Every structure is written in structure tokens, then in C-alpha cells.
Amino acid sequence: MRHDTRYEKLDTLDHYELEHESQDIRGRPLVSTTGEKFGIIKDLLVDPDHNRVAAIRLEDGRVCAVEPLEIHDNAVVYGEAARAHAETGGAAVVEEVVPVVEERVVVGKRVADTGKTINVRTRVVGETVAKDVHLRDETVSVDRRPVNRAVSGAEAEALLKGGSVSMTERDEEVVIGKETVVTDEVVVKKTAADRVEHVEEEVRKTEVDVDVTKDGRRR
Template sequence: MTRTMTAYFDSVQEAERAAYDLAQRVPGVRGEVFDARTDSQRLEALALPSEDAETLHEGFRRGGGVVHAEVPDGRFEELAAALEASGAVDLEQREAEWRKSGWTGARRGDDVAPLPTGGATAARGSATTGAAGAAEAQRLGPATDEASIPIVEERLRVGKREAGHGRVRIRSYVVETPVQEQVTLREEHVQVERRPVDRAVSGTEAGFQERVVEATERAEEAVVSKEARVKEEVSLKKTAEERTETVRDTVRRTEVEVEDGRSAGAAKRNGVAGTAKEPGRDI
């Protein structure tokens, strides 16, 4: 018996990382990542309860992602622990937080359309019967009937896309700073003095003539002028470099196991020899 589990993560990046970690922690189990970009036909395979649909719509709108995996019943707890360790969150708790912040989506118990875009809560599981979800065996009819099983293998394709990592902007503005300087200024002053004298007029002195004597006062004043000078330059320059990054993921392939229940003699008569089970052999 196998069981399926879907776990919700707050971001698609966390979900992708959890799927990669799951392959390392639980060998043989592969997790698929679903998000808002996933094709609706793929999402129908999740078969989730309709009451979670509206909440999961909102989770995908907020950038969340889902990891979906199938695991044998005996390893279910191991899978749940690995997903929780990778950061899986409780979707019901997230729903309560979203409603507190103003989200008014449909509540549990309301009629909600089936989920066309995936999502799930952490540690949600369901059981399915069969030895790995095996389909009903196809039986051949007349001797001319023929049937085949395709061997499918996934191949990893890595592309590139440009993403913004922030912006650098230079803006200039004017700042006024008070400054002061000291300067020595010279001033001239004219003083008028009168002093008593008692002597005879000399021959060089004009006794009774009109005379005018003038003196001009002068003083230095501070004159301020400013000169703008460039003392530094700030510029933006873009450079480019290349780096090699290792992208890790898991790919699936189909293997075929042949079960030959005929006796050894019958097998030899039909040109078949070897063990009863031959994994990986095309038929």
C-alpha cells in the first residue's frame, strides 16, 4: 500500500529546495513541486478536498508552493518528518493569519469549486491500494494480440532568465554650512588738536592769509567672494562577469520488470533463458 502526501511552503523556492532535500533524506521517494504556474491537468492529480481549494488559491497568489510525493505506508512518518524539517507550514494556521490581515475568502464548509491550481497543508496524507499504484493488468486475447509498455525517462533542461537584484541611484543635493574667517582691516582717523602757543610770527608763516587744510579718513572693508571647485566625483559603472552554477534536481524514468511464471522447459522452447525477473529489460 502506498500513501500520498502534500506539503505547503511559503515560497516556491522553499518548495523546490524541500523536494531536492526529500530525495536525499528519503531515498527512492521523489517530490513534485506545484505552484501557480503549474498546468491545471497536472494539478488535478492531487485530488485534494474542495474545502482547501480557496485557501490554496490564496497561498499560490502569495507565492507559495506545494510538494507532492508518494511513499510506501511504512515510510509515511519518515516522509512527514523530512518535509517538516524542510520548512513545511500548517496551511490552516496560514489561513487564520490571512483572515486576520483582511483576506475574506470562502471559509471551511462553504461550497468551493475543485482546485484547478495546486496546494496543500503540511502532513496531509492519503492511502492508495496497489503495489505502487499499479493499474489493472491488460490481458492479451488471440495469439496475434500485442501490447507494449513505453519506457519513459525525464531529462533535465536548464535555461536562463534575467532577474533584478536591486537598483543603485546617485542623487546630489545642496547643503549649506556656516563658515568664518578672520581678516585684518586698516582704518585711518583724523583728529583735530588745538594747543596754546606764544611766539613771534616767523618770516615763513603767513600771518593774515586764508588757508585750508584737509585730511581724508580711509578704512579697509572686508570683501567676500566665493569660488565653486570640484573636489570629488561619484559615478556609476556597470561590469559583467560570468559564473558557473550547478543545478541539482531529480529526474524520473520508467523501469520494466518481467515476471515469467512458465516452467523452465517452456521458457527454453520459446527461446527465453535467464532468471524469472529481469528488471530494466524492454519488452
């Protein structure tokens, strides 16, 4: 079925009444003589100058005149006469469109794991450190040596009173301590570089071949 633009601006039947309710074909399917369904009739379009229904509009918006239509109980037939009428309608008839389709390649990109992962971890290990430390030990000894020295009366009095001498031995001993220092740094970093990858993909498209026949012969 072809869309006829000559009736697009007509009013719908909502503002008018039909002489016979049986003429209301809204809601019925519009079919071809071979049973092909074009759609459901949505509106009846009224020509106010002639006070009659002049065309129908389908649910998808297509419009055609009512004269070529054959009304049946359960359907309305769009006959061969209607097709011929539409084809001879000149510029007022909008031709059906055959779409020309082609596929286009859309190239995008995504982040994908390469399967290579580098893990860096620290662990504690021990080792023995050996050093030589020089220490000093003190020793207190008591010796007697012979002396033959005369003393005066005052010194003699002092010496005869008695006395004591005290001396303490002191030894050096090792004191061990530890300090923590950072000796190295391990740096983990990731760098990125751009690269060009060539891609190819097959696409499809439709091409239109027009055959013109006349008198049963292809030209």
C-alpha cells in the first residue's frame, strides 16, 4: 500500500456521523487481494466540501482513498484498482522507500589483563654479626716492701693511731644495643606507552538493482 498525501489534512470522523453504522470500518484490518496485511484502520477522514468519507488512515499513519477499497465483514481489501490509482496519482503519491543498508565498523578499546603481575614483599631474615671489643680490667693487689726510715714524733703519733686504705677494682664490660637504619629503597612503578594496532573487519551492505520490464520483456 502506498501513502497518499492528498488526504492528510482532512478531519477525522470524530466530528461527523455516518448514515449507517455498518460503514464504520475503524478497527478492521486492511489487506491485499492476496491476504497481505497492511495494518489496522484507525481513522476515517472526512472531506467537508463533499460531506463524505474520502480516505482512511492506518495506525502507522499511512493514508489512502476509500474509492478503491472493498468492504467485507471482517476485513477491508485494498485491491489492484487501488494500486493502479495510487501509481497514477502523480506527485501527490509518496513512493515507498527501499532502504539501502550498510554495516560500519566501530572500533573501541578496553583494558585487559596481560596475565603478568609483579608482587614485591618484604621478609625478615637474621644474621650473626661478630666484632672484637677491647675491654679494660682493673686489679687491686697488696704487697709488702721493706722500709727503714726514721719518723718524727708528730708523724709517729699519727701513724700509731692506725688507719685504713680502700681501693675498688673496676672492669669494663660489653654493652650491646641495636639501631634500625634504611639502607636501600625498592621502587615499584608502572609506565605506559602508546602503540598502534592494525585491525580489519568485514562489513556488509546492500546494493539496489532496478529491473524495468515492458510487455513481459526485461530492458
